[in-house]
Amino acid sequence: MDERGTNTHHSQNMANSSYASLFETKKAKGSLFYKLFATSIFAGIISIWVYRATHVAENGKLAWIGIFGAELWFGLYWVVTQAVRWNRVYRNTFKERLSQSVDIFVCTADPVIEPQMMVMNTVLSMLAYDYPPEKLSVYLSDDGGSDLTFYALLEASGFAKHWIPYCKKFKIEPRSPEAHFGIDSDELEACQAQHFASIKKLYEGMENRIELAKKIGKISKNALFEHRGFSKWDSFSSRGDHDTILQILIDGRDAEAKDVEGCRLPTLVYLAREKRPQHFHNFKAGAMNALIRVSSEISNGHIILNVDCDMYSNNSESIRDALCFFLDEESGHEIAFVQFPQNFRNLTKNELYGSSRRVYCNVEMHGLDGYGGPRYVGTGCFQRRDTLCGRKWTKGSMFEWKESAITRIGEPVVELEERIKEVASCTFEKNTPWGKEVTYMLNLWIVFETSYKFLCLIT
Ligand SMILES: O=c1ccn([C@@H]2O[C@H](COP(=O)(O)OP(=O)(O)O[C@H]3O[C@H](CO)[C@@H](O)[C@H](O)[C@H]3O)[C@@H](O)[C@H]2O)c(=O)[nH]1
Numbered sequence: 001m002d003e004r005g006t007n008t009h010h011s012q013n014m015a016n017s018s019y020a021s022l023f024e025t026k027k028a029k030g031s032l033f034y035k036l037f038a039t040s041i042f043a044g045i046i047s048i049w050v051y052r053a054t055h056v057a058e059n060g061k062l063a064w065i066g067i068f069g070a071e072l073w074f075g076l077y078w079v080v081t082q083a084v085r086w087n088r089v090y091r092n093t094f095k096e097r098l099s100q101s102v103d104i105f106v107c108t109a110d111p112v113i114e115p116q117m118m119v120m121n122t123v124l125s126m127l128a129y130d131y132p133p134e135k136l137s138v139y140l141s142d143d144g145g146s147d148l149t150f151y152a153l154l155e156a157s158g159f160a161k162h163w164i165p166y167c168k169k170f171k172i173e174p175r176s177p178e179a180h181f182g183i184d185s186d187e188l189e190a191c192q193a194q195h196f197a198s199i200k201k202l203y204e205g206m207e208n209r210i211e212l213a214k215k216i217g218k219i220s221k222n223a224l225f226e227h228r229g230f231s232k233w234d235s236f237s238s239r240g241d242h243d244t245i246l247q248i249l250i251d252g253r254d255a256e257a258k259d260v261e262g263c264r265l266p267t268l269v270y271l272a273r274e275k276r277p278q279h280f281h282n283f284k285a286g287a288m289n290a291l292i293r294v295s296s297e298i299s300n301g302h303i304i305l306n307v308d309c310d311m312y313s314n315n316s317e318s319i320r321d322a323l324c325f326f327l328d329e330e331s332g333h334e335i336a337f338v339q340f341p342q343n344f345r346n347l348t349k350n351e352l353y354g355s356s357r358r359v360y361c362n363v364e365m366h367g368l369d370g371y372g373g374p375r376y377v378g379t380g381c382f383q384r385r386d387t388l389c390g391r392k393w394t395k396g397s398m399f400e401w402k403e404s405a406i407t408r409i410g411e412p413v414v415e416l417e418e419r420i421k422e423v424a425s426c427t428f429e430k431n432t433p434w435g436k437e438v439t440y441m442l443n444l445w446i447v448f449e450t451s452y453k454f455l456c457l458i459t
């Protein structure tokens with residue numbers, strides 16, 4: 001793989017224009033030392049083999065065979081592990097000049113095993129990304145078709161008006177409320193401590209209302225009457241048999257959609273795609289397909305981020321980090337996705353089960369990156385919308401950003417929702433070019449459909 005950002009081709013480019021790379025690639029520090037060290041170990045292994053082969057034991061032949069076999073296996077294993085350690089590269093971003101629109105898809109499927117508060121923490125951490133709100137849209141796909149999840153999202157959209165400005169003001173990391181409220185408030189500065197207490201109270205209020213609604217099995221009468229969205233459940237028979245429910249909870253086009261400090265808010269959409277018993281729904285892949293189509297009619301973001309509902313963003317700058325790769329003028333057009341592998345929270349220092357996946361994340365992924373890119377890991381992945389919609393890669397072609405159609409400006413929300421409901425129907429993919437060519441069958445397209453270079457960024 002070429003050494004993007006540091007090679008000679010790049011320096012020529014620098015001389016010709018004012019082009020500045022958006023990321024740099026650095027070889028691992030001490031790589032020469034490591035190679036020498038590895039070579040010396042390899043020499044040691046060979047000497048052991050030679051010694052063993054030339055010193056066949058007279059007595060105890062069985063033991064000799066056993067030991068030689070073990071040494072051969074160890075040597076072989078050691079050589080194989082070097083493949084992902086030999087050529088490590090690390091990448092850093094430069095986050096200026098980023099202006100693309102981004103659509104975030106959060107998928108949930110079961111209102112019981114994926115509790116509402118967990119899902120809302122995911123959504124809130126996405127809404128609070130450090131990125132211009134008018135270029136950010138968050139879509140919650142609810143395959144459980146639960147009015148309780150819809151209610152929780154409605155509550156979260158209200159809480160977001162306090163949470164987003166709080167995060168920005170105090171540069172909170174990470175931006176999942178639950179993770180933040182777990183910290184020790186005694187360590188905060190006096191001015192933040194006061195805000196911390198009041199926003200925590202708001203959060204607990206929201207949590208209590210959601211848990212109460214769950215307990216009594218229905219949404220509080222007030223909320224029911226307040227929001228037109230609940231009427232969509234009138235024709236709902238079961239989670240496997242219902243019409244599309246699409247609700248734009250925060251309309252980013254509306255200049256009046258503001259947080260408590262008067263700043264614009266990102267768009268927030270609830271989608272429960274149509275489900276019918278006679279049509280197979282294809283799990284997360286089916287949800288992703290519906291989300292791609294629905295979002296193309298609402299925000300049509302250039303870049304799509306998909307996350308499972310059981311993870312939250314750990315770094316509010318991830319969008320800008322990812323864009324630095326996609327927007328690189330020299331090689332950005334060769335990159336189909338940038339991913340942030342999932343990590344676990346609350347690991348103990350001495351955890352024994354390999355859950356921190358240190359070697360995988362800090363060594364082997366970079367090792368594979370050195371050869372052109374690691375494999376796709378499913379969630380936490382930024383993708384170009386056009387690559388998901390069947391754009392073919394041709395060598396040397398530069399990627400052109402098309403501005404999203406602005407025809408929707410001025411169209412009332414209710415009409416917009418009704419018009420695009422159809423693209424989330426369970427029969428949309430039948431006998432249409434979309435169904436034949438585009439259908440995003442979970443993860444497989446990456447392997448079979450693209451010849452892009454894949455890139456991995458771990459922060
Ligand atoms: O009908 C369904 C079933 C699942 N999901 C969602 O899909 C996500 C992943 O499903 P899960 O059952 O949690 O699978 P995991 O094995 O935990 O997921 C890993 O493996 C999947 C398949 O490779 C990837 O898509 C995921 O991103 C990756 O985290 C979750 O957010 C679900 O809510 C739906 O939206 N609709």
Ligand SMILES: [Mn+2]
Pocket residue numbers: 308310
């Ligand atoms: Mn999961």
